Amino acid sequence: MPSEFELIARYFTRGTSHTKLGVGDDGALIAPTPGQELVISTDLLVEGTHFLADTDPEALGWKTLAVNVSDLAAMGAQPRWALLAAVLPAPTPDWIGTFARGFFECANRYNIDLIGGDTTRGPRAFCVTILGEAPAGEALRRDGAQAGDSIWVSGWPGRAALGLAHLQGRTVLVEPQLGECLAALHRPQPRVALGLALRGVATAAIDVSDGLLADLGHILEQSARAARLQIPGLPAAGIERDCLLAGGDDYELLFTAPASRDSDIAALAGELRLPLTRIGHITAGPPGELVVCDDDGTVITPARRGYDHFMSPLEAGTVS
Amino acid sequence: MPSEFELIARYFTRGTSHTKLGVGDDGALIAPTPGQELVISTDLLVEGTHFLADTDPEALGWKTLAVNVSDLAAMGAQPRWALLAAVLPAPTPDWIGTFARGFFECANRYNIDLIGGDTTRGPRAFCVTILGEAPAGEALRRDGAQAGDSIWVSGWPGRAALGLAHLQGRTVLVEPQLGECLAALHRPQPRVALGLALRGVATAAIDVSDGLLADLGHILEQSARAARLQIPGLPAAGIERDCLLAGGDDYELLFTAPASRDSDIAALAGELRLPLTRIGHITAGPPGELVVCDDDGTVITPARRGYDHFMSPLEAGTVS
Numbered sequence: 001m002p003s004e005f006e007l008i009a010r011y012f013t014r015g016t017s018h019t020k021l022g023v024g025d026d027g028a029l030i031a032p033t034p035g036q037e038l039v040i041s042t043d044l045l046v047e048g049t050h051f052l053a054d055t056d057p058e059a060l061g062w063k064t065l066a067v068n069v070s071d072l073a074a075m076g077a078q079p080r081w082a083l084l085a086a087v088l089p090a091p092t093p094d095w096i097g098t099f100a101r102g103f104f105e106c107a108n109r110y111n112i113d114l115i116g117g118d119t120t121r122g123p124r125a126f127c128v129t130i131l132g133e134a135p136a137g138e139a140l141r142r143d144g145a146q147a148g149d150s151i152w153v154s155g156w157p158g159r160a161a162l163g164l165a166h167l168q169g170r171t172v173l174v175e176p177q178l179g180e181c182l183a184a185l186h187r188p189q190p191r192v193a194l195g196l197a198l199r200g201v202a203t204a205a206i207d208v209s210d211g212l213l214a215d216l217g218h219i220l221e222q223s224a225r226a227a228r229l230q231i232p233g234l235p236a237a238g239i240e241r242d243c244l245l246a247g248g249d250d251y252e253l254l255f256t257a258p259a260s261r262d263s264d265i266a267a268l269a270g271e272l273r274l275p276l277t278r279i280g281h282i283t284a285g286p287p288g289e290l291v292v293c294d295d296d297g298t299v300i301t302p303a304r305r306g307y308d309h310f311m312s313p314l315e316a317g318t319v320s
Numbered sequence: 321m322p323s324e325f326e327l328i329a330r331y332f333t334r335g336t337s338h339t340k341l342g343v344g345d346d347g348a349l350i351a352p353t354p355g356q357e358l359v360i361s362t363d364l365l366v367e368g369t370h371f372l373a374d375t376d377p378e379a380l381g382w383k384t385l386a387v388n389v390s391d392l393a394a395m396g397a398q399p400r401w402a403l404l405a406a407v408l409p410a411p412t413p414d415w416i417g418t419f420a421r422g423f424f425e426c427a428n429r430y431n432i433d434l435i436g437g438d439t440t441r442g443p444r445a446f447c448v449t450i451l452g453e454a455p456a457g458e459a460l461r462r463d464g465a466q467a468g469d470s471i472w473v474s475g476w477p478g479r480a481a482l483g484l485a486h487l488q489g490r491t492v493l494v495e496p497q498l499g500e501c502l503a504a505l506h507r508p509q510p511r512v513a514l515g516l517a518l519r520g521v522a523t524a525a526i527d528v529s530d531g532l533l534a535d536l537g538h539i540l541e542q543s544a545r546a547a548r549l550q551i552p553g554l555p556a557a558g559i560e561r562d563c564l565l566a567g568g569d570d571y572e573l574l575f576t577a578p579a580s581r582d583s584d585i586a587a588l589a590g591e592l593r594l595p596l597t598r599i600g601h602i603t604a605g606p607p608g609e610l611v612v613c614d615d616d617g618t619v620i621t622p623a624r625r626g627y628d629h630f631m632s633p634l635e636a637g638t639v640s
Binding site: 020021024025026027028029030031032034037038039040041042043044046047048049050071072074075077081083084085087115116117118119120121122123125127129130131132134136139141142143205206207222 | 340341344345346347348349350351352354357358359360361362363364366367368369370391392394395397401403404405407435436437438439440441442443445447449450451452454456459461462463525526527542
């Protein structure tokens with residue numbers, strides 16, 4: 001079996017394009033761009049909680065980095081550097097090589113240098129720390145939503161949760177929906193270009209990792225505002241509605257912006273070739289209050305709001 | 321049981337002193353100091369590999385951060401920010417509260433802001449990412465050792481490994497040595513002040529985490545140099561010698577400096593009240609060659625050079 005040093009040298013040491021000193025010393029060295037602030041996030045992916053044991057390692061490598069890229073997208077930051085810490089059971093080089101291929105595919109896609117890491121033996125888990133840059137004062141945050149702002153979401157939230165439900169035998173999907181949902185689950189596409197375009201436009205932003213309602217709840221709490229949602233085309237009660245409202249893992253962006261920017265955002269959707277859907281607005285109601293309406297305006301009570309990563313999917317998955 | 325959000329809010333959210341935006345958004349925001357480079361490192365601690373299941377959680381909290389601080393010390397960087405990702409089995413608030421107390425004791429000692437993290441359920445493991453600063457071009461690296469340089473080590477390497485051997489019943493220590501060795505194992509003191517003082521003095525540096533010989537080996541490989549070691553007072557063959565030469569986990573600094581600075585370094589030991597011992601010199605021998613001599617100059621062959629974190633201590637622990 002390869003040693004820790006051989007593993008790192010063979011699979012996780014690549015050239016860097018914007019790093020002073022990369023993998024191989026006690027620390028990495030980077031020179032921040034003058035005038036930029038650094039945006040930093042760290043995320044864990046643990047087998048059995050965040051991914052299934054039989055997940056394709058290449059897809060897992062992509063997703064391990066992509067979910068972190070998504071955090072920077074939600075902050076309106078340009079991703080630049082990442083570190084990867086991996087806990088691995090006695091691995092086959094094949095598995096690690098395939099994982100690394102997916103990881104670097106994502107790194108190359110977003111021009112991210114891998115600058116450090118750690119490898120140890122144990123139950124499979126990954127911890128990525130990602131660093132990006134945004135001009136001082138321009139990063140997007142969760143705490144700026146204002147009464148009257150429109151609430152928007154990108155893409156197709158709910159697909160990843162539906163794909164997981166199919167894999168777990170809780171629903172049966174057919175093509176083309178099956179392929180779309182499995183792609184959303186295994187190959188999430190972080191909305192970096194959207195995050196960058198929303199600097200100076202959005203008043204608050206978050207990526208949908210815990211569930212649409214739960215993540216909107218975070219914006220409402222931190223902005224001390226309320227919201228009324230009326231989602232165009234909301235499916236009738238059932239697993240599709242539940243996945244849309246409470247399924248996490250899509251890594252779409254949920255954001256608020258002044259209603260005066262509605263047409264700019266609609267135009268942005270065209271430029272980015274990415275659906276941007278207005279799903280409601282911020283109100284002056286009691287801080288944290290979230291009213292959800294059916295397509296016809298009837299107030300509904302969702303089965304659940306989202307997902308707590310401290311519980312496993314099976315424990316949390318009481319889908320109505 | 322508390323949710324992920326309650327856990328983070330209750331135990332891991334403290335005020336920050338030099339951070340634009342800390343725990344609670346998709347990412348943290350920091351403003352790097354102009355003219356400084358950022359030094360970044362990430363480390364995993366996994367139960368059963370890096371610590372025993374019955375380790376006191378307060379000591380573990382201290383050590384989880386301290387081993388990362390040590391990486392920055394070895395780079396001559398000033399520690400500034402840290403992120404903590406924790407995998408925890410169904411936890412008692414007591415355990416987490418005690419762990420957090422130890423973690424923040426270390427953070428306060430070194431003036432480090434905790435700026436982010438993640439919490440999930442699984443087999444206990446921690447991943448810390450630490451960031452520090454050093455003036456551009458002044459960070460210490462592993463690749464600058466030159467033939468003729470003196471080789472130095474701080475403190476008392478080997479103590480932590482001896483303490484572990486005692487706990488595992490492989491040796492029996494008595495006071496005061498027992499207390500000193502257990503303190504080295506449970507409360508390592510990262511040599512930050514020494515690292516800062518070595519900027520512009522040391523030609524290469526590393527912290528002793530894998531073992532004295534193994535870590536010197538990393539300097540030799542990356543500097544493409546050889547070394548001859550003659551350690552004053554090297555114990556006779558046996559567990560004390562093995563722990564000194566190959567026991568990791570002490571987090572002392574091992575460094576090289578021109579022989580012309582020998583007296584400066586001796587004076588530094590007095591200022592810092594920290595033993596600094598000259599243990600050999602860099603030679604023009606074949607790159608990577610490491611000759612180890614007994615006290616009287618006889619060449620010896622150590623039982624092992626160090627510790628591979630990809631194997632568990634029990635697998636690696638074939639102590640002669």
